[in-house]
Amino acid sequence: MQIITTSDGSNTIYLPGINEQYHSVNGAVTESEYVYIDKGFKFIKKKYPKVFEVGFGTGLNCLLTAIEAEKKKVDTLYITIEKFPLSQTITQQLNYGKIISKEALILFEKIHSSPWEKVIEISDYFQLKKINADLISFDFKQNEKFDMIYFDAFGPDKQPEMWTPEIFEKIHSITSENGVLVTYSAKGEVRRQLTTCGFVMERIPGPPGKKQMLRGINKKSTN
Template sequence: MDNPQIRQTKDGSHTLWLPELEESYHSIHGAVTESKWVFIENGLDYFCQITGNKEVNILEVGFGTGLNALMTCNYSQVKKQRIKYSTLEPFPLATELTKQLNYTDCLDHPQVEFWFQELHMINWGQIEWLNPYFSILKTHERIQEHTAPGQYDICYFDAFAPGKQPEIWDIGVLETVKRGLRRPGMLVTYCAQGQFKRNLMQLGFMVEALPGPPGKKEMTRATIDS
């Protein structure tokens, strides 16, 4: 991904803008607000409440800036919820760039600076613990090549939009995600595209269109029980 530029979104948090793709990593209406609403509140927190699972295994498609990982690490510490976080990223960002992102100003936990630094400094392909409840494995890999049957409870599907990266929203990739999920399993994403939701239904997911974060009418949560 060429030459990402830092941009401020409406809630004051940063995102990255890719001029060639004409795409940003997050909603311009608020990067932290979007991450919290889509992945934490309507994904992780909802899942924990309905299942009561002592440990939750998460697969993230697209580590990028590490914002979702940071928000999840913060959740694990605050809620004392054990989380195993696996994240895929074929195009890791330069540390000089991620150091300039202002996400640690947007969370008020005393460990947040340490967590964000560690998220970017830890080695790829090695499991690391960031607090007593949160471990992370960053893998330098595309979702298309990922094979880990029945390992995850939740997939944070945070790829670039279907208009920019259509191949990743394909039913074949969603089948890979389905294989990776235990039961009950869940996929959450900011995306609400019709074909994407029909693909999920075809694969046996129960699809919910939920109110989206600011600037977006809807988001998608898909669950699978069998």
């Protein structure tokens, strides 16, 4: 595991074993802000949004969502799943808080020091539950629904077991009607599988270095 600096000055983690980074080398903060906040969180117009994230990782998507929730004063519940939580030695080397703002640094530390498996109030408008589990075998509570899905697994070529029809069915089953899913991937196969589940998918312009990304709206009720 190596910490590398991306082109906007924010850092990310590189895994030499699978030759994959947690974020784009064209800017970790830039990519997260664009894909998950601009095209996802800001797109849903919910008073009390419930967000589910696949892959908590460095906590960057979580941090940016907390900042946006505070800015807009929208009461947000953020549930995230992670199979391999990062050690404190690694998270302390991540510079997101430092390069964003003093408030961001405080939020980032709270997000990482909060206990797992419990809903924790991180700030006035942001509640967080971090789940340490494998999405593949994880059972969601019956009828648990989310308005916003951040699908942020490692790439389909690096981790194909996270991009299967079974996983997408599982994700669809926890997405509310008209709930929205965003992912950095623009692969045709991903788009087709999500469409089969009931998402109406669109390819939209991607973050720097990526021509396109995917966004879908759930038009098929699961109840």
